[in-house]
Amino acid sequence: MRFLSLKNFENDTLYQKIRRAVMFFSLLPTVVLLLILLPALFVQKKEELEREADSSLMQDFDDFVATLADIEQEARLIASDSRFFAEVTRVVTDNNVSEYERILFRSQTLPVLQRAMSINGVRAARMHIEYPLRREYPPYLYRMDRAENSLWYSERNRVSVSGKWFFDVSGSTKEEVYSGYVTGNNMASFILPFKLTADIRGILEVMVPISALAPGIDDEAEPEDRILIDSGGKQYGVDREDNKEVTLEVLARITGVDSIEEYLSDGIETSYLWLNGRLIMLSLIRHSGNGIFMVRCQPVMKQYLSILLEILAVIGIFYCIIRVLLWSINRIVKRMLTDMDILVEYVKSVSTGELELRIPRLKQVESRTIAEEYNKMLDNLEKMTQESIERETILKDVQLKALEKQIDSHFLYNVLDSIKMMAEIREIFDVADALLALGRMFRYNLSTHTKNVELEEEIAYLESYIRLMNLRMDYEIKVYVQMEDESLKKSMVPKMILQPLAENSIVHGLYGIKMDTTIYLKLSREEGKIKIEMTDMGKGMDEEKLKAVRAKIEDGGGEEGAGQIGLYNIHRRLRLIYGGGCGVQIYSRAGCYTKTILLLKEGGSDSEKNTDC
Structure with a gap:
């Protein structure tokens, strides 16, 4: 037989080998599977029927337990209302309570019990007091003997303070005698004892029909x-x-x-x-x-007949499957090999530099998974390449601007030093200090030997900037620095990230406000990051403006100008240097404060620019 010929099998193409292997390993297991599946199918359907029944019962039981718990909780909440019970005690024991006060007690105090009646199905929530009441207040407050026909009446003194449920609490109805006093068959009551005084006891009763505790329990339309x-x-x-x-x-x-x-x-x-x-x-x-x-x-007789019909249907389906299987094998194998051919062609395209090509959605699950991972790899490679280009572009731009600003910088430094010396000679020390601060800022700003500086250098630059800003103000702006750990001073951070934050605080927050003009700078570590918080107690922002500012920071709203790098540029720099999770965050409340937070990866370096925080 050619089908079983080993020689022919060795000389066949890959397509023929796969087709014959699939035929052999499909037909034999199909017959075996049918013999195993039929009894397993019966067991499965039987278990499904039981699971459905268990699920339905558990749902009803959960509703039952939840309703009990809701009633118990509401009853205990009422019992814990000390003001309510104090008023009840006063009206019950004080014979001098006026008629007007009793009306208010009836209309305003006792309706607290209606909270329990808000639970679905509750018929009554009332109090029974073992005391010779001058007056009852239907349907809320009764003498204890009104409940003498209830199941719980004889056990009332043995009920614990946590309460107890009684089912089928009353076998008779006395509504014709006591108007508004709800009783009846198939009712359940939750009983909670209480004390008004050392000698006066009572029972808080919440009554509900048993059918309300378990909805559907009396539904005759249900098949079960x-x-x-x-x-x-x-x-x-x-x-x-x-x-x-x-x-x-x-x-x-x-x-x-x-x-x-x-x-x-x-x-x-x-x-x-x-x-x-x-x-x-x-x-x-x-x-x-x-x-x-x-x-x-x-x-379950109908369900068992249904299972039998399903078994017969499975037998018929397996017969059709075996007939169709041989016809389907050729198409299946062809589709499998087609996907592999597509994969090979696209992988080869990488060697020619065609990185923009992406493998289309393939038909086979395995091939599709390989294609998706391959496309993700190319996307990541393209993204990393683009980010590298952006970083280099930003770096070149910063270096170019620094070189433009550095024209004859030594001449500028010497002139500032000369003017400073003239101010000191003439004992104009404020001017001398201002020139000293300005000179330090120029040196720091125009230095190009490094992109990262120690955090204490950034703080010193910030303090020089504040010192110069105070020359313009008719009030003093202060900087209060709170540092979690002194070692943070030596942490390396990108240059020029604190001064723009302080400038925003002054221009948009503190300008024109003379009460609290302190800028609070807090430095700490959080989950492997350096967290820099700058807060001012200035004008703040409302929610709408805050959303707009956040959108600008995220999407690009800050523009680089003379002496200022926008919040967007800082956010973008931190993202490019440290990766996702680092950057700028801002929080504010109108008329209260504005807080700007910088998150940087601790120990970050040029080699770690693509590492997420």
Whole structure:
């Protein structure tokens, strides 16, 4: 047979080898897979059905627990309101309270209890006081004996201060006797004891229908039943004949315990039962606080028939797959090799310098992944090349401007020194100091031997600039320097990054303000960075202007002028030198302050310009 001939296989092309290998290793596993898949499919569908049932039950249970928690929390919040209880105590115990005060108490104080009624489904929130009240205040305040038919009445003195839930609290209705006093069957109450005085006790009761605690529990339109079973075996929910067979004994059997009181698990138990000739999937979960079981009963015969139909459909699909497989192999192999051919051609183009070419989106996942990574590599290479060009352009521009400013700089220095000496001889020391500061600024500004300086040199340059600016002002501008560590002085930073910040603070923040004219400079380390904060307590900016300034810093709004480098240029320089994460940040509040922050990588150098902070 040619298909199995080793000699022919060795002489075949790559296309033929791949096609035959795929055919052989596809047909054989397909048959084996079918034999394994059918039982696995049944198990999977069965597990999906159980997961869906568990998810539905857990959602209902979570709603149940959340509603209980909301009611408990609101009741405790009311019980912690000392002002409210002080007013209740006064009205209850003080016989001299006027009728007007009682009206205010009824209309303004007691409605605090309505907070609990804001929770969905709550029917009543009221207080029962064990005291001979002169007057009750329906529906909020009653004597204790109004609740004598409630389940919790006989246990009221044994309820802990954390409260307790009682289900099916009343078996009778007395609304015809006590107008507004809500009672009824299938109701649950959260009971919280309190004390008005050492001798006067009471009960805060929040009453809610059991159906509101677990929405959908009494919905007869649902195909499955959801019921609650308390520790006494009583059911709450849809009253169907099948449900009556779900007893505590049945729950104990499916949970594997002798008595349901021994069941302590917080998880969901799922089992299958035959009830009245129907196969029922029964899922249950227990509330550890009050012992209530939430049970979900779902008939599953239709689902099992559906699973059987799916298995038959899978068999038919596999038959079609085997018929189509041979036809598909040729196309699949051809597409695979086409992608490889495209990859080879584009990789070869790199050797000819065509770096702008990008591999298009390929069809195969593996080939597409290789192509995407290859394109990313070229993009990064192009980006790095562009950034290198930009850095060199900025460096050349700065050097050119420095050379332009350096025309006969020694002559300028000598003239300034001569004028300074003349001022000292004539004892005009203010002028001499100003000329000294100006000379230092010229030397620092026009020096081209280095791009980075020690931080203390930048601070000295800043102080010289402030000294000269004070000559123009009718008030003194001061600089207060706070340094986290003295070693920061020796940190290397780019030149001319502090003076533009101070200039912005003076021109836009402190100009015309004479109260606090101090510029606060704080130096610190933060996560491997040098953090420089310059703050003024000047005019500040509103939110709209601050957004505009930030946009200019990020996108380009500062222009380089004589003696000034815009914030954008500083931000751009720091980004190019240190990488992303470094640069300029600005914060402000109108009429309060403006803070400008510089983030630099500590120990950064020319060799680390592309390293992110």
